[in-house]
Amino acid sequence: MRKIVVLLVVMIVLALAGGGGWRWWTVWRFEEATDDAYVQSDITVISPKIEGYIETVPVDDNQRVKKGQPLVVIDDKDFAAKVAQAEAAVSSEEAAVETDESRLELQRAMIDEAKAEVAAAEAEKARADLDYQRYKELMASDVASRQRFETAQADDVKAAAALSQKRAALVAAIGTLRVLRAQRDEEKAKRQQAAANLRLARNEFGNTIIRAPVDGVTGNGSAEPGQYVKPGSQLMVVVPLPSVYVIANFKETQLTHMRPGQPAEISVDAYPDHPIKGRIESFAPASGAEFSLLPPDNATGNFTKIVQRVPVRIALPPDNPLAQLLRPGLSVTVTVETGTRPSTASAAQESVIGRAEAKSATPVAASPR
DSSP states (O other): OHHHHHHHHHHHHHHHHHHHHHHHHHTGGGEEEEEEEEEEOOOEEEOOSSOEEEEEOOOOTTOEEOTTOEEEEEOOHHHHHHHHHHHHHHHHHHHHHHHHHHHHHHHHHHHHHHHHHHHHHHHHHHHHHHHHHHHHHHHHTTOSOHHHHHHHHHHHHHHHHHHHHHHHHHHHHHHHHHHHHHHHHHHHHHHHHHHHHHHHHHHHHHTTEEEOSSSEEEESOOOOTTOEEOTTOOOEEEEOTTOOEEEEEEEGGGOTTOOTTOEEEEEETTEEEEEEEEEEEEEOSSOGGGGSSSOOOTTSSSOOOOOOEEEEEEEOOTTOTTTTTOOTTOEEEEEEETTSOOOHHHHHHHHHHHHHHHHHHSOOOOOOO
């Protein structure tokens, strides 16, 4: 009987060892696990763009909000006055531009009048030139009196002077038109500046109501009615639940066969009986130590090699059973199945890595001496 019991125990031990060995050969050796993993989310910090006194806070902590819903209302009396002041400035500049346009129209008419006067003076000068030449010839043959000749000569000089005066007046009128155009352009620039100030004033007025940028749940609220706030001061946060993901910090020695797209099983410490299926989404561009406040400098002092960890982002399906229960900061355990072929997009990356490894492993022919 004792031999039978011993034989049964030996058979059970061998069966367990064989089952464990088979399990390791087919499953466990293709798995990489870590408990240095946590639920994360893209938390949005709510801060004002303007300074002022808080009038009301229409939401409470842990309240679900929709995108665009008011979170904090700042007293807007001063900002409404700034908007009215900017609107008045815009109206004033528009009136100034219209006045300059009217002056330009009047100046164009004066230029046309000056051109007509120049044409009349040129005609008068041509007539005086003819009379002067005629009386000059008659004077030479003693047909006309000297007095009449001198009168024609004086009329010719006066016509030349009048023509010069009218031309000068035309040049002055054209110059005045240029000045008026410059003034009109300056007033247009001032109008644009006033319009920009109006937009800024309206933006500040609109910023008196701080709205939710995303759907989520409010938390860590510190805003109270009557509180004076400045731009950048934290009033609350909005957590876009249930849109969460997992950041798992794997050892560098575990990344050999890990690729984006591979499946991962997530066990949440708070809900251990409900594992979640996810997939590797991306790898951090550097180890966690490189992003720390004081990165290690291994070139100084005595060197002790420490295995580094690289953050790996794990995407969770939106229809997972714990979608409404997961919160950022919860501890999880992540197990990645490295023996599973990644998705199509990541397979291309894996092939590129494989080609690079093969290229680096190709022996280089020795150069002849």
